[in-house]
Amino acid sequence: ALVTFVLLFFASTNIYINLHLLHDPVLRIGSSLTASCTLSPELGLHAGTLYWTLNGMSLPGSTYSVVSPDTLSVTLRNLSGSRQQSGDNLVCHAADGHVLAGSCLYVGRPPEKPVNLTCLSHNTKDLSCKWSPGGRGETHVRTKYTLKYKLRWYGQEKECEIYSAGKQRYSCYIPRNLALFTPYEIWVEAANQLGAATSDITTLDILDVVTTDPPANVQVSRVGDLEDQLTVRWASPPELKDILFQAKYQIRYRLEDSTEWKVVDDVGNQTSCRLAGLRPGIVYFVQVRCNPVGIYGSRKPGIWSDWSHPAAASTPSNERLQSGSCDPKPGEQNSTLRRELKQFFGWVRKHASGCSGMSIKLYDQWRVWLQKSHRTRNQVGKQNIPLSFFSLSLLSLHTHTHTHTHTHTATAALKY
DSSP states (O other): OEEEEEEEETTTOOOOOEEEETSOOETTTTTTEEEEEEEEEGGOOOOGGGGEEEEEEOOOOGGEEEEEEEEEEEEEESSOOOOTTTTTEEEEEEEOEEEEEEEEEEOOOOOOOOOEEEEEEEEESEEEEEEEEOOOOOSSOOOOEEEEESSSSSSEEOOOOEEEETTEEEEEEEOOOSSSEEEEEEEEOOOOTTTTEEEEEEEEEEGGGGOOOOOEEEEEOOOOTTTTTTEEEEEGGGGGTTTTOOOEEEEEEEEEOOOOOOETTTTTTEEEEESSOOTTTTTEEEEEEEESSGGGGOOSSSOOOOOOOOEEOOOOOOOOOOOTTTSSHHHHHHHHHHHHHHHHHHHHHHHHHHOTTHHHHHHHHHHHHHHHHHHHHHHHHHHHOOGGGGEEEEEEEEEOOOOSSSEEEEEEEEEO
16 A cells, blocks of 8 residues: 555543554544554655645644654544534545545444433324433434334334434334233333443333324304304314224414414313304414323323314404594404405305305405415515405396396406
8 A cells, every 4th residue: 555544542541542444433522533644655755745634624733743754643632523423534635635545533422321202102003202312412423223112021022113313302103013901111222333321111001192183174163143252163083983082172272363372271072162252353263182081991191182274263243333433443444344245245146156155254264275375475464455355357247138027147256
């Protein structure tokens, strides 16, 4: 070889190790390292013309030492953790930048005991577990996490196979072949080239960690002409229809232009609820979630599902204007708009063919769609929607005169 590359590295305990580059070194954080680049006389180069880089950045000359005319060394003290799990690149260059030799350094720490191991089962069919790295978390070197499980009193040890990782949070998914009515022991093992650690064992019964899909077919409707109330109805989770359990439900709702939710906790196991104390003439968004309690007699509290897709409806408007006021307030302008829209939809149902299903609910559905469209929301903002936003185009108007009957046929279109 024309260039010989030798590393000497030592930890804070001052134990020296000579390493020829058969493998890239793995060092603990805080270690120090000396690397030497020895040239072959055939190259005709002097060691004083060489330089070192770490991850593409030139190292200061104060870290160099010309050992001999053909050998240049560099010393790195108190190494920090590797900036990337693929390792840090330490390279020796000729004066013209040509790479002569190099090595990949892995600097990190051994893993600590994984913590916060939690699991849940979706409709008793599978198992998903999550955990966090222990201690300071980041090891700076590639660390393998393995989730293992087995039946508590018998059965062979198994390994989870479907993993995913997020920011300081890991998870694994077991899709099938799980036993009910028998507890499992579950734990996580962490290992890298600097050490290994094992989490505490978690013992659980699948029936104690069940969650389900959000309630389906959530509907919100008015309660007659009551201005401060709405009724919410939903269907229980169909996946659990054949399983003995007691469902609990929660409702949350908010105003159309608000991000703050109000939660109703005392819904119990019924599949409908009346919201009271609402403001008149306002569109409300509503969501529902389910907690399957007591699956097959389990005494543990269940796990809440995700929230359902939002449903929306508006309360009836209070159309009375304050006495002595000449100009309606913004909320009252909105009430006037809704009253005129009702009259307009009634006219369309009466005079336009194929529009019998049009009602004020169509306007509420449009408001839901409008809020989902960020672009449209930026255009409309928080201003009141003027009546001119809806325009009626009479595409054709035919009048047929008979002896005692006048028939008017009109085709209408909504533009928005």
